[in-house]
Amino acid sequence: MTSRSVTEEGQPELVPGLVRAQVKAARTRAAKQAAPTAIAPVDPVARVLVDTGLAHLDRVFDYLVPASMADEAIPGVRVKVRFSGKDVDGFLVGRQAASEHDGRLAPLRRVVSPEPVLQPQVLAAIERLADQYAGSRGDLLRLAVPPRHATVEKEPVAHTPSTPPTAAAAWGGAWQGNEGGEEFLRALAGGASPVAVWDAPPGLQAFADLTVAVAATRASGRGVLVVVPDAHDADRLSLELAGLVPDHVVLRADAGPAQRYRDFLAVLRGDVQVVIGTRSASFAPVRNLGLAVIWDDGDEVHQELRAPYPHAREVLRARAATEGSALLVGAHARSTDAQVLVRTGVARELPLVRTAVRSLLTVGVAGASDHSLERDVHARTSRLPREAFELIRDALARGPVLVQTPRQGYAPSLACERCRVPARCRACEGPLRLAAATTPPTCAWCGAVDDAWACRTCGHRGLRAPVVGEGRTSEELGRAFPGARVRVSGGDAVRRRVEDRPGVLVVATPGAEPVVGLERQLPTSPDTGYAAVVLLDTWLALARPDLRVREDALRRWMNAAALTARGARVLAVGDPADPTLQALVRWDPAGHAERELADRASAHMPPASRLATLEGTPGAVDDAMTLLAVPPGAEVLGPAPHGDDAVRVVVRVPWSSGPALASSLGELQRLRSARRLDPVRIQVDPPTL
């Protein structure tokens, strides 16, 4: 106060810089109060989605647009606004002439960037997903819009002229393996938007078909978004697309923030209209989206791990529905979720042409039943029935051979040799393991050594190792086929490619199977691929106590079998009477999905029924359940202990009550947030329990 007046009077200052700054600030403040900022002449009200992190405030709030921001404050831009005393981030989602709000409106503080990063179509999909997953728009926005990178935004736009769509003449021969395939293509090319479940034929040609579907959509002037499980698939598809649709981009989740934002802007600005990527790409703002594709939707990596845990298939479904685009759910093995789309009439199916499959490969089962194990010396010593041994030996002479062996840790690692009951620790019931071939069995939990183990069920003293890692399998196979070059892929040493030559024996865990051919090279013909594929220990893949074991096992087997060359043989080692193995032998993805769905229906399990989980401290979950208005016909299971001092409740409803359940859960989240209750983690449609 005194120092200010001193300055006004022009007398000497003690701290000149500081005093001058204070005076300046005071004058600015005064000026602001005297002349309130001018408001934009047209549509002065901005609708803003404010990121408060609070579920009950997850909606738009109105702000005034200062005249200075009139041109930049367009729908989709990031803004800063004052919200209950704090500066918070938000997205401007609309402009209008007036507000419904009867209080005073605060002005926008700042338009953070002129880029309209939140496109209205993407917002529409987010609204839908927020309802479906009882989640907040804010959480979904974090998944949909990458963090801003100012430097990248200022980079000059490299304008590459878009390549004209390819002529239909180049599509000959594609989609012959599926009933209704050509019709689907014609619909895409003609600008229509079919929704289809595609049973992709085995062989490396599936991505060639996919490429043609992309080209057909481009020919109608529309954009395409393809979501694949991992970066290897993205690279392979990108390679396939290079010929027909060179103008595409691969969005990489593992790229740095700058590259991610650069690619995002290229898509946003319409520089590229064909996008490939993993699940985080499912929100990419592709211009004039004509086709959304999810490849291998049964792969668990399509499940988002951040709230509200949307599945990429559901994100693409929302995108296709709100943008009126086509949707293709494609895989070698049909998921039960895809089957629901078929069953409910949402999607038409593109089933396999039986004769086409028969010309591509033959599948057999080598019975490793107890009976044949006793007769077959090979099976006893190396888990490899004679039939499999002979197939590998013969096929190695023609080309590379793939042996798929279940991943370590699928099941307890030691079991009774005779009755196969898992071996457990006498002290703590933990699973027994072998650290090395020469050490005695040791408990994986408490470390107790048990060198005098005997089976508690049958008294037998012999142990077998049902889960043999790819390391030991490769040793065994190396001994069985001394001339072969053994290549191992799995764990953290995944091999993408393997050379196309006879004598190469690949041992891989499910999902880590290398593709035959060179890294930057397309399959040269339908004859590229493994000469044979052997699936070991199939009973083990079916032994997991998981709701989706069967569909997951068939998916992993079919994906491995699909890497074969035309005319190859596939042999599964397992029980010939098992229905899932029979579906593999008949190559019947649709029938298996239908039977699995029927089983789930009779067991009231998803996706035939729909469920949601609520997790949290016992008190929080209890409060939540009191507040939750469950729809009629709902069953509440639990609470059951879940992790350290947390419990979980499962709410199950008939399929038709899914939306009602989601809406009750959304209401619950808003109520909880408004009352500041302890957090509860809610997951709608969790893939497994």
Add this chain to the structure above:
DNA sequence: TTAACTGGAAAA
């Protein structure tokens, strides 16, 4: 962060 609102107790 803060203004507006609520409800209960004290003052009139």
Add this chain to the structure above:
DNA sequence: TTTCCAGTTAAC
């Protein structure tokens, strides 16, 4: 009944 205060709630 009015006034005051503390705690709660909405938040543009």
